[in-house]
Amino acid sequence: MHAKTPLIRLSPRLAAGLVLCLVLTTLSGCGGLFSGSKTPPPTPQAPAPTPTVVTPAPPPTPVSQxxxxxxxxxxxxxxxxxxxxxxxxxxxxxxxxxxxxxxxxxxxxxxxxxxxxxxxxxxxxxxxxxxxxxxxxxxxxxxxxxxxxxxxxxxxxxxxxxxxxxxxxxxxxSAADEIDALLRLSLTNYGINQFGILRPGDRYGQSMGEAFALATAQLGGQITATGVYSPQDATGWDATVLEMLKTGGGRPGFGAVFIPDDWTRADKVLANFFRNKVDDLLILGPQLWTEALYRAAANKTPININNYRLAVCPGAWWPESxxxxxxxxxxxxxxxxxxxxxxxxxxxxxxxxxxxxxxxxxxxxxxxxxxxxxxxxxxxxxxxxxxxxxxxxxxxxVAMYLFRPSVAGPVLLDPEGFRQRLNAIRQKALENPAPETEQSYSPNPAPAAQPGAPVPTQPAQPAQPQPASPATVQPAQPASPAAPKPQQQQPAPLEPVPAHQRVMSVS
Structure with a gap:
């Protein structure tokens, strides 16, 4: 008699559960029953971000100091x-x-x-x-x-x-800077200590005249004559100048005269000195003259240069520097x-x-x-x-420059050459009008600067520049036929004549 294999009957619910478990195990290892026989798939990774393109920054704009x-x-x-x-x-x-x-x-x-x-x-x-x-x-x-x-x-x-x-x-x-330059040349450098002031009777003339008198006294000088004229009435100008000249018995009791007026009027007032046979005064003008000389040169306006052989005026601008x-x-x-x-x-x-x-x-x-x-x-x-x-x-x-008037405009002053001209005129050594060349300001003109030679820079103290060869200040010019020949054997005195022979005493 054959033995019979027992038939195990599963309930429909249990059978369905086993089938479902088998499917899940196959897909994801359900319940871990078959985890040793199946390797779980790798965890999906997030996509890498797209690299950012960096644009070089422009150079920074310079920041003002x-x-x-x-x-x-x-x-x-x-x-x-x-x-x-x-x-x-x-x-x-x-x-x-x-x-x-x-x-x-x-x-x-x-x-x-x-x-x-x-x-x-x-x-x-x-x-x-x-x-x-x-x-x-x-x-x-x-x-x-x-x-x-x-x-x-x-x-x-x-x-x-x-x-x-x-x-x-x-x-x-300032006006004080102008006056300082003029006095340091005339009083300190040249030894002239007696001055006249010839000014218009307006506000500018009064303020400049008072400032000049104060600065002169502070440096040990004296104002020995003052003349005030009407800016509008030219008929009285000669009388004003003549009155100043009478103080010294027909000769002025001063070696230099300050004329604080504009160029156009001062040019006419100044002529009264020459009309009265006084042509050896050191004439001191304001910066207004320098500015007018630049304009005259630019416009090619002629000037009566014979009136200004011994004239100087200050300025703050020198384009030839x-x-x-x-x-x-x-x-x-x-x-x-x-x-x-x-x-x-x-x-x-x-x-x-x-x-x-x-x-x-x-x-x-x-x-x-x-x-x-x-x-x-x-x-x-x-x-x-x-x-x-x-x-x-x-x-x-402002350490202002000093200039002398010329037909070409203001020319930087050579103090030593000008000193010699001042002495020569006062000694009546020169009888002809001064030629308009820089060399004429020295009895011993220096040779013209050679090409490539160093050009002197502006003086540290324009009121007292170092002695320099006139030819180094501007290009050499041909001498005028009227120029006197240099007298090398008889050099001009080193010191200028401070004043005229008859000097007015100050009470």
């Missing part, structure tokens, strides 16, 4: 001068930018109605303002209280009621079509470069610190105009 403002008259009667200063500013900005030290300059037109608000709304970091150029603008700054808000470097010869070195500072030559700053400015001006730049372009050019050296001056900087910073910035600076410096009190001083 400083920002300053200038207050200029770009309209009205002074617009031409303001425009010249602006051209000088632009030339300096281009130069600074090329050197990698750019300077921002905010130009404010002082002839616009809203210039006060524009100035008041400047950013606080703008601590330095160049200008103003007009006394009325300076007065308005005082009345509005803006003069104390920033450091103003005024383009004015004086600050009126404002206190220099406290309320504001100057960046401009071989200094680098002057030559750079001339090149920049010529590049934009300016053939005859003058002191006003030099003023804007020097102020901008000076402001870059000065750096920022925060609002509220004490005046003493401002003056110290100004003095430090001016020290060693290569100016295109006459060198400017600041004293401990904040007062500016």
């Amino acid at each position: 400083n920002t300053v403002a200038v207050l200029l008259p770009l309209g009205g009667p002074f617009r031409e001068l303001g425009g010249k200063v602006q051209k000088g500013i632009k030339a300096a900005q281009d130069e600074l930018a090329a050197a990698g030290t750019p300077l921002d300059v905010i130009v404010i037109d002082a002839t616009q109605p809203d210039w006060v608000n524009t100035l008041r709304n400047l950013p606080p970091e703008v601590g330095v303002v160049g200008g103003p150029m007009h006394p009325l603008t300076l007065k308005e700054l005082q009345s509005t209280g803006l003069l104390q808000s920033r450091v103003f470097l005024a383009f004015l010869s004086n600050l009126g009621e404002a206190r220099e070195g406290i309320d504001a500072w100057r960046f401009f030559p 071989q200094g680098k700053a002057t030559q750079d400015l001339l090149a920049a001006m010529h590049a934009v079509g300016e053939d005859h730049p003058d002191m006003w372009e030099a003023l804007g050019y020097d102020f901008t470069r000076f402001a870059a050296r000065l750096g920022r001056l925060p609002q509220g900087t004490p005046p003493q610190e401002v003056s110290s910073r100004l003095a430090q910035a001016a020290k060693g600076m290569d100016f295109s105009m006459a060198p400017l410096s600041y004293g401990p009190d904040g007062r500016a001083h």
